[in-house]
Amino acid sequence: MSKSNAVMNGRTFLAKLDDEEKIIKLRADGYNKLLQTDDSRLTEDVRTDINAVIGEVNLLLKGKLKQFRGLCERNVNKSPGGEPIPLDTDLEGFWDITFPLIDKVKEKFSKLDVRKTKQWAIIEEYDPNDVNNRPRIIDDRLKQLQPQQNKSKIPVTKPANDHLKKLIQEKRKAAANTANHDIEIFVAQK
Structure with missing residues (x-):
């Protein structure tokens, strides 16, 4: 994100933050309105999942993003107010920590979108990078590689x-x- 040649400062981060906040707020508002409807397909589980993502957005807005906004404003205004003025590199580091949280929330909204298009059916998630979650497919080639067990009870x-x-x-x-x-x-x- 911040590894470009352009110098990122408080102003550029404030603009990025405004854009990202607008996106997740709109998504949260849309799903909040959906919760207000009497759609019978919205089971208690679906409502819980939607509320969890909206709650995560609210925590993010009132926590990390608010903190980051304050750091950016102090960087722009250069007003010490008793605390050190964050450097541009400080803001880059904080953004590198904060942006994945924003991205994670947007990903959760995308998953809700997929469920919505599938009439709120539960979607099996498969992570190809999770070794413990991979489906086990044993074909003839793998069976040949597996050690053969001695089926006789008589020791050699x-x-x-x-x-x-x-x-x-x-x-x-x-x-x-x-x-x-x-x-x-x-x-x-x-």
């Missing part, structure tokens, strides 16, 4: 282990038959 043993197991079983049988309970330790040969 190595020949050295078989020899050791036999030796241990023989010694246990011999120990059970005799009264001598000496302890012997067996180690597999390498």
Whole structure:
């Protein structure tokens, strides 16, 4: 946004702010009027969604945008009033933080517009960048890449282990038959 070669100052940011505020205020007013109608398609859920976006606009107008307007006016008027005068670069930084909030609200209005054209049906949202939200499509090529599970319950043993197991079983049988309970330790040969 503010990465252009032109110097952005309080006046240019005030003009941008006026334009953006006008857009979101008009959108909010339009949906507010829609809420005043007796449209039976506006279920309680739809009304809640609309009110949430209008509320977000109001918070933005009374919060960040009002704060940004004050900073721009102090930059233009150069009246200290006890507080430091914001530099043009300060305004650029604040705009870089604030504009995405405006953009997000406009995006929410666009989603409401889509729902309105579809008779307020709930629209499934799919974010291709969200790894957890991607549909899982497993075709034959992917199945080949997946490890095959051993379906048999019989464990596969190595020949050295078989020899050791036999030796241990023989010694246990011999120990059970005799009264001598000496302890012997067996180690597999390498």
